[in-house]
Amino acid sequence: MGEAILVYGKSGSGKSRSLLNFGEDEIFLVNTIGKRLPFSKKFKYELRTDSIETIKAKLKAMPCKTAVIDDAGYLMTNTFMRSHGKGDQFALYNQIGDTMWGLLRCIKLDLPDDVLVYIMMHEESDDFGNTKLRTIGKLLDQKVCLEGMVTICLHCVAKGKDHVFVTNSNGLGIEKSPEGMLENEEVNDLKEIDTKIRTFWGITPAKEENNGK
Secondary structure, eight states: OOOEEEEEEEETTSTTTTGGTTTTTTTTEEESSSSOSSSSOOOOOEOOOHHHHHHHHHHHSSSSSEEEEEETTTHHHHHHHHHHTTSSSHHHHHHHHHHHHHHHHHHHHHTTTTTTEEEEEEEEOOTOOOEEEEESSSSSIIIIGGGGGGGGEEEEEEEEEEEEEEEEEOSOOOOOOTTTTOOSSOOOOOHHHHHHHHHHHTTOTTTTTTTTO
């Protein structure tokens, strides 16, 4: 059983920047829109696609133990933009809902226990200041609730000139993590978060299979 972890925030809040401290062969990066990373480092294992079936197949065969899907929201947006105004719109929203629900189910049911998959998404706020994942269609909001399918949901926010992870809710967001696993992080470092998660749950270190190569 793999572990899906949601990472959400506004554009420019540091979600992609948080990948900087991973080694070049430590993560499998799924780049859904072909966006350049905000640093010069390149990762050895990168897939550029928004095909959900391709992504699921490649996750099952990836050569490392940590994956990042950046930005997973465009799996919904690209599907919508290609098909809105054409044919059965109810079926389109069902397809979008099935895409995200199916991705999380694949991670949970089809990947090994020592695999962590970080799903990066944008946020939106309601009229009362509550933040949530930016999704498309009522099916995901009312029937699925993506954050309800995961144990860890991290909020990436700007704090002055810095960016930090919020790991437990202040009542206005959906961020959460097991008690004692993570304190609110004053760093923008998903590598550090990954190490703490693996240590807390006794999961194989992300780099182990590469030792000696």
